[in-house]
Amino acid sequence: MTLQHVTDALKSAKHVVVMTGAGVSAESGIPTFRDALEGYWSKYDPAELATPEAFQRDPELVSRWYDERRMKVLACDPNPGHFALAAMEAHVTDNGGTFTLLTQNVDGLHVRSGSQNVVEVHGSLTTWRCTVTGEEFTDMPTPLESYPTPTDEGLLRPGVVWFGEALPMKALQAAGEALSQCEVYLAIGTSGVVFPAAGFVSDAKAAGAKTFELNLQKTPMTSYFDTFVEGKSGEVLPEIASQWFGYSS
Numbered sequence: 001m002t003l004q005h006v007t008d009a010l011k012s013a014k015h016v017v018v019m020t021g022a023g024v025s026a027e028s029g030i031p032t033f034r035d036a037l038e039g040y041w042s043k044y045d046p047a048e049l050a051t052p053e054a055f056q057r058d059p060e061l062v063s064r065w066y067d068e069r070r071m072k073v074l075a076c077d078p079n080p081g082h083f084a085l086a087a088m089e090a091h092v093t094d095n096g097g098t099f100t101l102l103t104q105n106v107d108g109l110h111v112r113s114g115s116q117n118v119v120e121v122h123g124s125l126t127t128w129r130c131t132v133t134g135e136e137f138t139d140m141p142t143p144l145e146s147y148p149t150p151t152d153e154g155l156l157r158p159g160v161v162w163f164g165e166a167l168p169m170k171a172l173q174a175a176g177e178a179l180s181q182c183e184v185y186l187a188i189g190t191s192g193v194v195f196p197a198a199g200f201v202s203d204a205k206a207a208g209a210k211t212f213e214l215n216l217q218k219t220p221m222t223s224y225f226d227t228f229v230e231g232k233s234g235e236v237l238p239e240i241a242s243q244w245f246g247y248s249s
């Protein structure tokens, strides 16, 4: 029944916005952000490592943590949930609509699975940036040759948005534009605790959108959504696409 609410809303929508979190990549074997970290990292709180202060304090440790995560995601593959989202985008745009995929994920799997209009609001693990010039590098060797890696002027830092850092202006503008005209907003696999991304649902509601949250369990943001859909994104998203436009993975 609940899936029918989602597919009915999607069938009559021209402008769709999806927001994904780490839960969408869980079935690709990538630990979610707040899962217990594996092995060596189990004694660190990820939010402690994902800050400019942590990098300032220990650039070697932080560079190593990000490079290990980069190598992990490069070894993982998109899952059926990623591919279903790419198919949904193609269906909406083929019918003259807009489909914007806002992602908090830094693993690059949406682009690798064929999604086109992807806004990485928290940056990407596959990008490194010079701390002085801001120059970006996406073709660094794996693993990096040294931790931290020096540049001519400074050091390489991960191309992600750390806690306490502003989201990229371009990403915020793209998100704002899409949210201002969206008719359906679907938040998938996110704990809804990191702002401003978690607050995007309010912007969607202000635009009059129907809002849906898909997760294994309710979150602190569930009450902001019209409908909560319980399930695994890798299973539910292909089912939604199938009921919506006959998609088969």
Ligand code: BV8
Pocket: 020, 021, 022, 023, 024, 026, 027, 032, 033, 034, 035, 050, 104, 105, 106, 122, 160, 161, 162, 163, 164, 165, 166, 167, 188, 189, 190, 191, 192, 193, 194, 195, 196, 214, 215, 216, 217, 219, 231, 232, 233, 234
């Ligand atoms: C900023 C990159 C201002 C690094 C990350 C109010 C407004 C604005 C800011 C704040 C605010 N209140 C507090 C803040 C500060 C802070 C914040 O939000 N703190 C929180 C913790 C309280 N926000 C910031 O600092 C942001 N910056 O606002 O700057 C500013 C303005 C001008 C000038 C200067 C500053 C920056 C936030 C970005 C931080 N970077 N990542 C890295 O990855 O290392 S955030 C990090 O959390 C990841 O990106 C992750 O994507 C994100 C959110 O986590 P989730 O994706 O939701 O993952 P999580 O593990 O939490 O949950 C997974 C979910 O999936 C679970 O619910 C689970 O049930 C579900 N799930 C699991 N498996 C499945 C599934 N669901 C479906 N199917 C499955 N199979």
